[in-house]
Amino acid sequence: MTDNLLLSHTRLAEPLLSFSPTDASAVHRNPLAGLRQFGPHSSALFGPEDAIRVLAIAPADTADKVAGLLRELRDEAQPRERREYLPPFPGFNAAFRTHLYAAGQRRVALPGDLDAQLAASSTPARLLADTVCGEIRRVRDSGSSFDVVVVHLPERWSRYFTADGLDVHDHIKAFAAQLNEPVRTQVLNDQPMSYHCRASVRWRLASALYAKAGGVPYKLVTGGLMNPGTVYVGLAYGVREPGGPDQQFVVCCSQMFDSAGGGLEFVAHDFGNEVDARNPLLSAEQMRTVLSRALDVYADRHAGRRPVSIVVHKQTDFTSDEVNGCIQAWGTADNLSCVTIATPAWRGVEVESVTGSGAPKFPYATSRGNLVQLDEFSALLWVAGNSPAMTAGGRNYLPGGKGTPRPLQLTRWAGSGPLEEMAGPVLALSKMDFNSDSPYTSLPVTIRYAQVLARIVKTENLPARPYDFRLFM
Structure with missing residues (x-):
């Protein structure tokens, strides 16, 4: 640096x-x-x-x-x-x-x-x-x-x-x-x-x-950073028999959510021996298959309509082949974003400004929603952090009560616009886990629930068809 x-x-x-x-x-x-x-x-x-x-x-x-x-x-x-x-x-x-x-x-x-x-x-x-x-x-x-x-x-x-x-x-x-x-x-x-x-x-x-039971406790308010008509797709990979002689990369799971955080469906893909388990990256054709299937599911549930824009989340870097596969499935590079959501070693506390020779004070954990731009394409977003806006009296509140929050590192591999437009939906989608009484989870539901399905299909031979995400909550 x-x-x-x-x-x-x-x-x-x-x-x-x-x-x-x-x-x-x-x-x-x-x-x-x-x-x-x-x-x-x-x-x-x-x-x-x-x-x-x-x-x-x-x-x-x-x-x-x-x-x-x-x-x-x-x-x-x-x-x-x-x-x-x-x-x-x-x-x-x-x-x-x-x-x-x-x-x-x-x-x-x-x-x-x-x-x-x-x-x-x-x-x-x-x-x-x-x-x-x-x-x-x-x-x-x-x-x-x-x-x-x-x-x-x-x-x-x-x-x-x-x-x-x-x-x-x-x-x-x-x-x-x-x-x-x-x-x-x-x-x-x-x-x-x-x-x-x-x-x-x-x-x-x-x-x-x-x-x-089929109810929707709440949805996200759309508008602003949550663009109506956008669909968010989370990808997660799984490896069967990791470390064993028959280790096999077999799974690519996509979990779709709409712009209001409404759950669409899981889609699971089994590529068998088509991908090297030691380097589980998708070819352009495989990524096109994954995203095309997700878009077909969306169209089936929306009278044949396409979303206005699409955002793809995963935790590993996108290769040029994977980005090209997304573009092929979507049909254009416009209104398409590919975003990596990783967990770096950074942490954060608030610093009180001081004058003179006094030492800085560190009164509390950094606030949820803090976004620090690292370069033109990446930023640190504190999804976990002090959350006074979710308390009755606007007091300091850190879920868990202690510790120094770690941010997520967001990197955009395709797409354009201010990085706030990349980070805002990640922050919002961290509030959409209905299987919790916490104010938010550490990852957006796009990634969180794709991980759940990836974990399950590593040991269970689920047929490759769409599944209501509530079945795996």
Whole structure:
């Protein structure tokens, strides 16, 4: 770095969330406070007389506890942590403007002797996965009406959760997604039953169940840096049997989101032996295939229309072949951006200006939304950081409470315009994970959910077709 390099600094405003398709004033920066005040964006989808039906599958000795946890979601709870950010939970009906009920079968208890079976089995992970999946298939085929299946995997079975290339959690998700009538699942561990802050538990579980049932808790306010009509595609790669003699680069996954952060669908591609696993980069033809497929999915869901513009996110550098493949699929270099989102070793704290010979003061972690331009094509964006705009009183608030936030390094390989136009959507899309009660996640959902699918397809042979992203939440 040269001594005379001057870094350009901008602070992006905290993105607004919309909680109504018709009321432009129903906006908030805090997702949970917005739900409490306005209700969900899709409140018309589930009317006050409707209900979201949940069926629970659990060990025989925890089935009642899981049922009690679901009943608990109907009740209010005061926060016992993160009070700057976390509002009181008003009860499921008040927050989401609809009811939450147990499905007809209420709950399904796994075999009472399953612990003994697992202890005696030579392949307990496979036995556990097959047992749970068998119950999911049975209740699906039984004619029971439900929207979401909750599966409890207690901590005492944790030694069986992964073995011989099988991940029980991922196998359950993949199995349920491939059924003729896919089943949306919520997998629980023991923590929700005992965690000290019941408001946190209820917000997180209630938001996830509402979204998985087909609801939309909130959307991003479009306009400004979120250009209406833009689609955001996240790519992630996977390697089967990493480090082994049969290591194979087999997966390229794209996760599409629209300009309001609405989930479109996963698309998985298996290139088999066409790509060197030691250097998993795509040829122009392969990238064209990936992006063309994503655009076809978009057109299928939008009456044949194309998006106005397209942004492609991934975590590795784009080669010239990959950029050319994107251009071939899109048909032009105009209104196309290719952006790498990496995690460098930088950190950040705020510095108070001082006069005279006094030493600088470092009062708090750097603010979320800080953008430092490194050169014409790259910048550092603090997605994690101090977030006073999401607190009730505008006080300092750092999720996690301690540590020095690290930025994301954004590099644009195709596209033009101010770097704020590249960074703004990344900041906004970090707020669109409905499977969390946090104000944001460390990565935009384009990358975060593409990673989820890439992880799953490394061990599960999912057919190469589009999947609703809610199936893998």
